[in-house]
Amino acid sequence: AATDPPRRRWALPFPPESPALICTFADYLGLSILTPSLPFFLADLGVADVELWVGAVLSAQYVAIVLGNPAWGAVADRFGVYRALFWSMVGDTVFFAATAAARTPAALIGIRFCAGGCSPLVPALALIFKVMPAQRVPVGIGRYSLAICGGYAVGAAAVGALYAAVGFAGSQLITGGAAAAAAIFTGLDPGFRKGSAGDARPQVSGVSAALRTAHFAVYATTQFAIGWSMNAAFAVLVVSLSGEFGWTVEQVGFSFLVVAGVLMVQFIWTVPTAVNLLGVERVLAISLLGLLVPAAVLATPLRIAAGGVGFVGIIVVHFIFMTAAQLAATSRARTIGARYTENGTGAVTGVGRTFFALGQALSPAASLGAYSRLGPGSPWIIHDAVIAAVIVLHVALGIWPKELREAPPPTPAVADVKAQHHQESAGGLSPAALEIGGRAAGKK
Numbered sequence: 460a461a462t463d464p465p466r467r468r469w470a471l472p473f474p475p476e477s478p479a480l481i482c483t484f485a486d487y488l489g490l491s492i493l494t495p496s497l498p499f500f501l502a503d504l505g506v507a508d509v510e511l512w513v514g515a516v517l518s519a520q521y522v523a524i525v526l527g528n529p530a531w532g533a534v535a536d537r538f539g540v541y542r543a544l545f546w547s548m549v550g551d552t553v554f555f556a557a558t559a560a561a562r563t564p565a566a567l568i569g570i571r572f573c574a575g576g577c578s579p580l581v582p583a584l585a586l587i588f589k590v591m592p593a594q595r596v597p598v599g600i601g602r603y604s605l606a607i608c609g610g611y612a613v614g615a616a617a618v619g620a621l622y623a624a625v626g627f628a629g630s631q632l633i634t635g636g637a638a639a640a641a642a643i644f645t646g647l648d649p650g651f652r653k654g655s656a657g658d659a660r661p662q663v664s665g666v667s668a669a670l671r672t673a674h675f676a677v678y679a680t681t682q683f684a685i686g687w688s689m690n691a692a693f694a695v696l697v698v699s700l701s702g703e704f705g706w707t708v709e710q711v712g713f714s715f716l717v718v719a720g721v722l723m724v725q726f727i728w729t730v731p732t733a734v735n736l737l738g739v740e741r742v743l744a745i746s747l748l749g750l751l752v753p754a755a756v757l758a759t760p761l762r763i764a765a766g767g768v769g770f771v772g773i774i775v776v777h778f779i780f781m782t783a784a785q786l787a788a789t790s791r792a793r794t795i796g797a798r799y800t801e802n803g804t805g806a807v808t809g810v811g812r813t814f815f816a817l818g819q820a821l822s823p824a825a826s827l828g829a830y831s832r833l834g835p836g837s838p839w840i841i842h843d844a845v846i847a848a849v850i851v852l853h854v855a856l857g858i859w860p861k862e863l864r865e866a867p868p869p870t871p872a873v874a875d876v877k878a879q880h881h882q883e884s885a886g887g888l889s890p891a892a893l894e895i896g897g898r899a900a901g902k903k
Contacts, residue, residue, distance in 0.1 A: 475590040475591075476586060476587050476599055476603075478541065478641075478645040478648050480606040481641045481644050482547070482642075483583045483603055484609050484641070485610065485634075485638045486548075486578065486580065486610065486641075487611055488610040488611075488637050489634035489638060490614070491611040491612075491618075491719075492618055492631070492633065492634050493558065493634070494694075495711045495714075496618055496622055496627055496630060496708055496712070498697055498701055499701070501564065506564055510827045510830060510831045511831060513698065513823070513827060514694060514827035514828060515824060516568055517690065517694060517823040518823045519572040520574055521686075521817075522572065523571075523573065523574070524575040524576070524580075524812075525817045527576040527577065527578060528580075528581050528812040528816055529813055530809070531547060531582055532810065532812070533805070534546075534582070535581065535582045535585040535809070536585075536663050536802060537663070539650075539651075540582050540586040540650075541586065541645060541651040542651060544582040544583060544586060548641050548642035550574070550576070550577025551574060551641075552639040552642055554570055554574035554577060555574060555631060556631065556638075557573075557635075558634075558635075559628040559631035559632045560628070578816070579641075580812060581805070582805075583603065584789065585805040585808055585809075588792070588804050589804075593793065596790055596793050597730075597734040597739075600789050603789075604722075604785065604786050608720075608782075609723065612715070612716050612720055612723070615713060615714070615715030615716035618708065619709045619713040619716065662801065662802060663800070663801065663806065664800065664801045665801055666806045666807065669795055669796070669798075669807055670807075674858070675795055675810075676852070676856060677853050677856060677858050678788065678811055680849050681743070681747075681784070683818040683845075684818060684845050684849040685815060685818065686814070686815040686820075686822070687819070687822040687842065687845050688777075688822075688845070689819060690818070690822045691822040691823070691838055692777055694823040694827050695826055696771075698827060700767060700770070710767075714771050717775065718775055718778055721778075721779070729783075730782070730783050730786045733783070739791065740787075740858075741863055742783060742784075743788055745783075746780045746781070746787060747780075747846055749779075749783075750843075751843050751847065753780070754777065754846075757774075757777075758836040759836060762835070762836070791811075792804065792808040818845075825841065
């Protein structure tokens with residue numbers, strides 16, 4: 460069961476997960492303002508090979524997220540999710556604002572690397588897992604995803620409406636201000652000021668065994684594939700609209716707004732409802748299979764025949780499947796943490812988000828490098844190869860179709876978890892850990 464959050468003294472009825480949602484919104488606001496404006500800013504600087512530099516800057520940020528996510532997960536478990544969330548947003552504030560002073564690609568790479576190392580997303584997810592009951596976690600992750608889309612939508616609107624007036628530097632100062640506001644909101648929350656029983660440096664156990672299970676293997680690789688899918692799509696969207704279709708920075712910014720607006724509807728109702736009706740595994744399987752289709756279309760000359768607006772429409776379909784897969788896959792962290800660890804959900808989430816960020820880190824540079832060298836359709840061929848490999852892995856490890864036929868497993872009782880930890884402390888592996896080595900022999 461989730462730990463009750465500290466009693467609130469806010470004048471307004473903020474839900475307990477509010478700090479997580481506001482910090483997530485501010486973090487993605489920074490990303491959504493940077494991404495569509497970056498090619499135009501680099502072009503104004505007279506940089507050659509803009510596509511490659513855009514990929515390098517975005518990848519640098521996500522490489523740092525890869526390195527920082529496990530650390531933030533450990534900080535959240537040891538010192539409390541509110542404190543981890545607050546200090547990550549302090550870092551966001553500093554480096555988002557510092558982006559305004561960058562005048563070379565090298566400076567942008569260094570500053571955004573530091574910004575990526577301060578990503579608040581692991582503490583945000585850990586806070587949601589902490590304050591919401593297990594059966595409400597899909598709703599919490601839906602709101603978390605809605606905050607992501609809200610950040611993209613507002614950032615896109617800001618680029619479209621304000622970029623001509625405030626320029627690149629001014630837009631980056633806006634993101635720094637938003638991050639500072641989110642940090643202040645979190646710092647004023649009773650969870651930060653008073654702490655709670657769950658923040659009192661609990662004993663963490665079972666994490667290493669959890670990371671050796673078949674369930675974690677498919678969770679981590681799925682996170683990698685979804686991270687790849689997300690950033691490959693955003694990077695290629697920006698370059699294609701500006702290069703192939705000749706759109707302006709304002710038009711590109713508003714295209715992000717359209718994508719985010721459509722996705723808000725599904726995060727409010729569609730995806731949480733589907734998860735409750737069908738279960739996490741079925742929604743994930745449908746979403747991963749669906750992701751193969753729009754990318755296959757975009758790999759052909761049909762993307763040009765569709766025109767710029769049609770191209771954005773296909774991208775919207777891509778993101779509908781991708782974000783449904785993201786919500787379903789992220790829900791697995793709570794289940795793995797409850798099944799195999801004690802007080803280790805933050806660590807499991809951090810390592811899982813590391814794989815997500817690794818996909819995000821590698822995909823912009825790889826996708827735009829392929830775009831530049833092999834042609835505009837090649838990033839989508841690579842994309843479908845990554846997604847197909849994850850689907851095959853689910854089947855090879857026996858997760859599918861077995862779990863597609865079953866109802867979602869209930870969260871284990873505390874006594875069951877402690878009994879499993881006793882087995883692990885005696886040198887045994889969890890049942891799912893044995894599945895990796897013994898599945899071929901029919902073990903369970």
